[in-house]
Amino acid sequence: MTAKAKYIFVTGGVTSSLGKGIIAASLAKLLQAQGYRVTIQKLDPYINVDPGTLNPYEHGECYVTEDGAETDLDLGHYERFLNRPTSQANNVTTGKIYQSVIQKERRGEFLGKTVQVVPHITNEIKERIQILGKSGDYDIVITEIGGTVGDIESLPYIEAVRQLRWDLGENNGIVIHLTLVPYLSAAGELKTKPTQHSVKTLMESGVQADILVCRTEYDLPKELRRKLALFCNVKEEAVIQSIDASTIYDVPNLMLDEGLDTVVLAKLNLESSKPDIEIWNKFVHRHKNPKTEITIGLIGKYVELQDSYKSILEAFIHAGAENEVKVNVESIHSEYLNSDNTKLKLGHLDGVLVAPGFGERGIDGKIDAVKYVRENNVPFLGICLGMQMAVIEFSRNVLGLVDADSTEMSPNTKYPVINLMEDQKSITDKGGTMRLGAWACDLKLGSKIRDIYKAESISERHRHRYEFNSDFKPQIEAAGLKATGLNPETGLVEIVEIPEHPWFVGVQYHPEYKSTVANPHPLFVAFVKAAYSYKKKKKSASTAQK
Ligand code: GLN
Numbered sequence: 001m002t003a004k005a006k007y008i009f010v011t012g013g014v015t016s017s018l019g020k021g022i023i024a025a026s027l028a029k030l031l032q033a034q035g036y037r038v039t040i041q042k043l044d045p046y047i048n049v050d051p052g053t054l055n056p057y058e059h060g061e062c063y064v065t066e067d068g069a070e071t072d073l074d075l076g077h078y079e080r081f082l083n084r085p086t087s088q089a090n091n092v093t094t095g096k097i098y099q100s101v102i103q104k105e106r107r108g109e110f111l112g113k114t115v116q117v118v119p120h121i122t123n124e125i126k127e128r129i130q131i132l133g134k135s136g137d138y139d140i141v142i143t144e145i146g147g148t149v150g151d152i153e154s155l156p157y158i159e160a161v162r163q164l165r166w167d168l169g170e171n172n173g174i175v176i177h178l179t180l181v182p183y184l185s186a187a188g189e190l191k192t193k194p195t196q197h198s199v200k201t202l203m204e205s206g207v208q209a210d211i212l213v214c215r216t217e218y219d220l221p222k223e224l225r226r227k228l229a230l231f232c233n234v235k236e237e238a239v240i241q242s243i244d245a246s247t248i249y250d251v252p253n254l255m256l257d258e259g260l261d262t263v264v265l266a267k268l269n270l271e272s273s274k275p276d277i278e279i280w281n282k283f284v285h286r287h288k289n290p291k292t293e294i295t296i297g298l299i300g301k302y303v304e305l306q307d308s309y310k311s312i313l314e315a316f317i318h319a320g321a322e323n324e325v326k327v328n329v330e331s332i333h334s335e336y337l338n339s340d341n342t343k344l345k346l347g348h349l350d351g352v353l354v355a356p357g358f359g360e361r362g363i364d365g366k367i368d369a370v371k372y373v374r375e376n377n378v379p380f381l382g383i384c385l386g387m388q389m390a391v392i393e394f395s396r397n398v399l400g401l402v403d404a405d406s407t408e409m410s411p412n413t414k415y416p417v418i419n420l421m422e423d424q425k426s427i428t429d430k431g432g433t434m435r436l437g438a439w440a441c442d443l444k445l446g447s448k449i450r451d452i453y454k455a456e457s458i459s460e461r462h463r464h465r466y467e468f469n470s471d472f473k474p475q476i477e478a479a480g481l482k483a484t485g486l487n488p489e490t491g492l493v494e495i496v497e498i499p500e501h502p503w504f505v506g507v508q509y510h511p512e513y514k515s516t517v518a519n520p521h522p523l524f525v526a527f528v529k530a531a532y533s534y535k536k537k538k539k540s541a542s543t544a545q546k
Contacts, residue, residue: 004133006139006140006141006268007143007173008142008173009145009161009174010143010178011207012177013199014179014180014194015148016147018179022077023178023213024074024142025074026254028081031265037137039086040078040144041090041141043128043157044094045093045145046153047094049432053431060073061307061309064437065087066085066087073311074144075090076311079514083516089132092128097124097128101115117159118156118159121156122160129164149205175202176210176213177209177213179212180194180195181195192224199212199231203233208233209232211240211267212228212239214240214241216242217243249280256277292324295327296329296330296531297329297330297369298312299337299353311513312383315520319525321520322525322528323525327528332346337369339368350379350534351379351531352369352373352381356510370389374498379503380501380503380504380505383507384462386506387506390504391418392404394476394498398480401415405417406419419466421466434462435465437462438460438461439509441485441488442457442486442487443455443457447484447485447495450484452522460511460514467508468492468493470491480498483495495507502530502534505523505527512524
């Protein structure tokens with residue numbers, strides 16, 4: 001293995017949304033499968049310190065790492081592909097860079113110098129890029145640079161890459177440029193000009209791309225690859241096609257077929273061998289050849305935007321493959337759900353997941369959904385806010401605490417069954433102040449959850465301010481909703497379940513963040529299994545009736 005880490009920078013051109021994260025993760029997978037220790041880092045050119053305060057409409061899901069960083073959703077892809085945790089160091093934003101430079105300036109660390117983009121901001125970026133490499137834990141660090149070359153915001157990052165390539169020396173830092181080769185149907189042709197321009201823009205900043213990865217709807221013919229190589233200053237074998245795939249999980253194999261890993265390793269002066277991706281391929285095979293299918297309702301308020309619940313959707317893909325079941329996820333907008341239409345909108349489902357969330361909008365629909373699944377024995381998984389809604393629904397409709405609520409929605413409720421955590425009460429700042437990251441949880445003997453995890457104690461990731469109010473625990477438990485997972489230090493209720501119900505589980509944490517291809521999450525695996533059993537039962541009951 002190499003003594004010093006090598007660096008791969010992934011930039012994007014022509015347009016956003018080309019899937020840099022998936023290309024980075026797929027390459028990382030191929031390198032990891034050849035025995036290299038690889039990690040991926042994302043640099044985001046926006047001024048928010050982290051995406052924790054961003055609306056999911058703006059930025060999709062906010063992903064959470066073990067050490068409690070609120071990050072870009074690409075980190076979820078990195079973890080799902082590599083089966084390795086990421087950390088605070090894996091996501092850097094312009095906000096973080098400036099915050100740290102300004103703090104240094106205030107401490108007088110720049111000794112009276114004028115603080116400038118070059119070298120102070122670029123030095124800070126270079127330092128952040130190398131934190132993971134210098135840890136000694138990795139042979140290769142892949143750094144994905146958010147945004148598109150030519151953007152004002154991206155400039156300091158591109159400049160930092162230019163400098164770093166010099167600092168690192170030849171064969172130690174390479175640039176992969178991801179571009180689009182559009183197909184013009186009127187002309188019946190694939191066009192290389194946008195790629196030529198974006199490579200040129202990159203060169204204006206002094207950065208020569210070593211490898212081009214070209215997103216395309218059609219196969220790139222040999223002459224076109226030759227043309228791109230000629231105009232863009234790269235070798236022909238370094239023009240890699242990335243054709244649209246039916247699933248992101250096909251991309252590692254597509255990149256393998258194109259030889260991306262071989263070209264990369266040759267450029268980095270590292271040995272290449274045949275990657276061992278057997279486990280991966282088994283998963284892809286199961287994912288593509290399900291024996292049966294189920295439909296799960298995902299009840300949330302951002303459902304029109306797939307990215308808002310990215311990790312949940314991916315966790316269903318992993319759990320579906322594990323069960324050899326295709327999981328159709330039907331997005332249901334909680335704002336349009338009410339007690340009159342729950343049967344109509346939920347009656348055909350094999351399971352219901354009530355999603356995480358914040359604020360009042362769509363809450364009533366979530367509560368009505370929980371009531372329906374509780375009363376009709378439909379498998380239910382509530383995550384974070386979804387679990388809190390289950391507690392509220394149970395308190396209102398089983399215990400008869402009519403106005404039971406969360407103090408998040410109703411600060412003066414008579415029955416605050418969900419309330420602000422004690423250590424949150426003095427916090428006024430919004431950014432990075434929730435209960436974040438991994439916490440331990442002890443599982444009650446004899447509970448469903450203990451059986452699911454096959455463990456006495458687990459650790460899961462969190463992102464919330466409110467909690468189950470333990471003052472109501474005796475009452476709620478006596479009525480049949482049991483607290484079956486507790487934080488060992490604080491006694492905080494992390495899991496609730498109804499033993500009388502075939503499958504009713506609410507968790508205060510986010511299991512979806514930890515589901516990976518190699519390790520599908522046990523809770524999702526069990527939920528999918530329960531939904532399939534429920535579907536079979538429904539079917540045999542309806543045939544018996546005929
Ligand atoms: N809004 C709730 C809280 O802060 C739930 C958060 C979530 O679902 N992630 O506790």
